[in-house]
Amino acid sequence: MTPLWKPLGFQRESPLMNLDAPCCPRPLKSGWPVLAKSGRPGGFTLIELLVVIAIVAILASLILGGLAQAKEQTRTLRCLNNLKQLQLAWHLYAVDNEDFFPGNDHWGSTLKDLVWAPGTMLFETDLIPSGFEQAVTNKMLLMSRLPGSIGPYAGSAEIYHCPNDKSYIILGGVKVPRIRSYKANQFVGSAGGGQALNNVATNRYVFKTTQFTGLSPSDTFILIDGHESSMGDSQFQPPTFDQFALNLFGFSTLPGARHRGSGTMSFGDGHVEKHRWKEKSTIIPVTRITYYIADVGPSRDVRWLAEHATCKIK
Numbered sequence: 057m058t059p060l061w062k063p064l065g066f067q068r069e070s071p072l073m074n075l076d077a078p079c080c081p082r083p084l085k086s087g088w089p090v091l092a093k094s095g096r097p098g099g100f101t102l103i104e105l106l107v108v109i110a111i112v113a114i115l116a117s118l119i120l121g122g123l124a125q126a127k128e129q130t131r132t133l134r135c136l137n138n139l140k141q142l143q144l145a146w147h148l149y150a151v152d153n154e155d156f157f158p159g160n161d162h163w164g165s166t167l168k169d170l171v172w173a174p175g176t177m178l179f180e181t182d183l184i185p186s187g188f189e190q191a192v193t194n195k196m197l198l199m200s201r202l203p204g205s206i207g208p209y210a211g212s213a214e215i216y217h218c219p220n221d222k223s224y225i226i227l228g229g230v231k232v233p234r235i236r237s238y239k240a241n242q243f244v245g246s247a248g249g250g251q252a253l254n255n256v257a258t259n260r261y262v263f264k265t266t267q268f269t270g271l272s273p274s275d276t277f278i279l280i281d282g283h284e285s286s287m288g289d290s291q292f293q294p295p296t297f298d299q300f301a302l303n304l305f306g307f308s309t310l311p312g313a314r315h316r317g318s319g320t321m322s323f324g325d326g327h328v329e330k331h332r333w334k335e336k337s338t339i340i341p342v343t344r345i346t347y348y349i350a351d352v353g354p355s356r357d358v359r360w361l362a363e364h365a366t367c368k369i370k
């Protein structure tokens with residue numbers, strides 16, 4: 057009589073379980089190494105894995121460093137291109153105005169003041185006149201047709217701003233970028249209010265292209281990337297030979313150094329260049345307060361700026 061049930065037990069013939077099969081999965085044949093659990097041939101040891109990780113990290117840092125360098129080179133080229141276009145606008149203005157350079161007076165706050173770029177770049181943390189934010193944020197001001205302005209020749213407000221200039225003011229709790237990064241050599245350009253004539257007896261001022269007497273246009277800078285904490289008005293006040301006589305090596309206006317320790321500028325003959333500052337005392341941290349430095353001690357950079365801004369009248 058056939059039993060109605062069979063006892064559950066081990067059955068060698070079961071297709072689901074074959075005792076002759078290997079008890080462990082076979083090694084992968086894909087070619088990819090696997091980590092050995094117990095020094096089994098074909099896998100990485102821990103030291104090998106660490107070496108591989110270190111090599112990958114070094115390669116990644118090299119690639120990322122190269123990318124960062126390439127990006128900075130692009131930003132420097134954009135800055136130089138801005139200066140080139142502004143310098144061209146500067147010359148076009150002179151062509152249309154009997155060879156007189158654009159305005160480069162002090163504040164440019166009234167129609168009487170001739171100024172190539174109206175507006176004073178301050179921070180809300182400075183002691184500021186009311187309504188200052190208009191000059192700091194309104195790009196239409198740069199395009200103005202005020203006497204002395206090169207805006208109509210420049211054609212675009214964007215070229216007044218260095219790509220590395222991250223300065224801003226806070227308006228209503230929101231960060232708003234400032235619109236201008238460049239300044240113009242105090243000794244070049246017309247003086248409407250007389251402020252620029254203070255040193256006219258000892259330093260050469262150039263108001264027209266034909267007045268580069270004793271100065272080489274290719275060695276005299278016109279527009280310069282300004283320091284974020286020293287932007288203020290549109291006029292760059294270079295160190296002068298007069299202050300050297302007093303043994304003072306300071307910056308009434310700080311030059312920009314935001315291109316990896318270099319500044320950018322245009323020159324009287326129209327060329328532009330990047331200039332690497334040589335002293336650590338020139339590469340000054342950015343603060344959100346406008347200031348100047350009376351004395352940094354003997355400095356090759358202070359002297360270079362003086363020598364490329366004007367010459368002493370004998």
Ligand SMILES: [Zn+2]
Nearest residue numbers: 135218281320
């Ligand atoms: Zn720049």
